[in-house]
Amino acid sequence: MARKIGSRYTANQILGRGSAGTVWLGEGPDGPVAIKLLREDLASDQELVGRFVQERTALLGLEHPHIVSVRDLVVDGNDLALVMDLVRGTDLRTRLERERRLAPEAAVAIVADVADGLAAAHAAGVVHRDVKPENVLLDMQGPLGPGGAHPALLTDFGIAKLIDSPKRTRATKIIGTPDYLAPEIVEGLPPRAAVDIYALATVLYELLAGFTPFGGGHPGAVLRRHVTETVVPLPGIPDELWQLIVQCLAKAPASRLRASELAARLREQLPSLAGMAPLDVDEPDAEPGEDGPEPPAAESEREREAEDTGVVRRRGAVPLVPGAKPDSNRDTHTSMRVPGPDELAGGARGTARVPRASGVRRPGSARHRAAARRRRVTLGVAGVVLVAAIGAGAWWATSGDDAGATPRETTSSTP
Incomplete structure (x- = not known):
């Protein structure tokens, strides 16, 4: 219904x-547009409306071929809306869900487009703060680029900054989507341009692998991995491209490339990626405890395994949000409590979960441990049966001797 x-x-x-x-x-007045109508609770917040009005000039002035431009801002009664250019296409998340992973050439071309858009925004003093596949639109009417990639445009600029007000987040909240949050955001530092580079490198990793480098399980576990774990290599991509990803996923913001540098160096990689098929890797197995508490039987089995082998395996990620439940919500502006230094330092330094070639079972994985348990159960049952059989034979042998049984009869009663 029109409104x-x-x-x-x-x-x-x-x-x-x-x-x-x-x-x-x-x-x-000038034709079709996309209108982002904000939630009523946001529109009724006078402080937030004031922030939108203050940011109007910056939002309207942000124009680039790889940014979805804001044409107008409407404040009318309970309506608070951003009027934007209409992009005929889909978002990158939809394509990723359909294809699972992209060919390296197409993935790098898309990310290079987004990096160009970020470079223009950062030059204007605007930090996106929520770069992720949902906020990248693919223009299906634009010319095809390397690897058959459609032009990519970054949308939702300014939304995270506007909604992230002290009144809403205080000192105990952070804004963003857990899989793409830079370590400095998790540690409570103010967001700078480098947080967008970290998020974009995470997107590139996801386009290549089909999963994010630190995602999976409890949101608190994801936050901890950003701070404590190092990214593990993806098999099958050129070393130069991998080094770019590693540099942009550096824990220290100053070590990351600037957006313009990243765009240029990614485009330098395109010729070497031509014709390369999507990577064939499996997502690492979730460690015990990452998706919730272990059942008592599983925990006991794990403890017995540790006693037998002398190897103590970590139970997985330690939730940083007490009492929180596993959450797969990927929506924009997921609020979460900032973990304290003692929580981030708690426990051993996380062990990175290593991606592997498809079909290869990793020692220590959930499936590997299950197979080992099945072997131990089978051997245990066989042992019990053997002991019972030997005991039964001995009993029959004794009974045969008492009844005057011949040795042949005694032997025939032995398994």
Whole structure:
């Protein structure tokens, strides 16, 4: 059902929904537009409305071929809306869910486009703060690039900054999506341009591998890995490309490349990636405890295994948000408590979960341990049966002697 947005725009149909609001296909004085209508609770927040008005000039002035431009900002009664260019296509998350992983040439071309957009934004003093596949749109009407990639545009600039006000987050909240948060955000430091580079490198890793380098399990576990674990290599990609990813995933913000440098160096890699097939890797097995507490039987079995082998395996990620439940929510602006230094330092330094070639079972993985348990159970049962059989034979032998049985009869009663 169509609805009026201010005096100049009409929202005709819903294109998508997010945690911050709903995106509509709309019509304005100059033709079709996308209208992001923010949630009513956000629109009723006078402080937030004031922040939008203050940021109006910055938002309207951010123009680049790889950024979805904001045309107008509408404040009308309970409506608070951003009017943006309409991109005819889909978002990168939808493509990733359909294909699982992309060919390296296409993945690098898409990320290079986004890096170009970030370079323009950072030059204007704007940090995105929520770079992820959901916020990258693919223009299906644009010319095909390397690897058949459609032009990529970054959207939702300014939303995270506007919503992340002291009133909403205080000192105990962080804004962003756990899989893509830079370590300095987890540690409570102010976000700079380098947080976008870290998030974009995470997106590139995900496009190549089909999973993020530190994701999986409890959100608190994901946050801890960003701070304590190092990224492990992906088999099958050129070393130069891997070194770019490693540098942009550095824990220290100053060690990462700038957006313009990243875009240029990624495009230098494109010729060497031409024709390369998507990587064939499996997602690392979740360690025990990462998706919730272990059942008592599993925990006891793990302890017995440690006693037998002398190897104590870590139980997996330690939740940093007490009492929280596993959450797979990937929506924008997921609020989460900032862990304290003692929580981040607690326990042994995390061991990275190593991706492996498809079909190869990793020693110590969940499946490997299950197979080992089955072997031990089988051997245990066989042992019990053997002992019982020997005992039964001995009893029959004794009974045969008492009854005057011949040696042949005694022997025939022995298994």
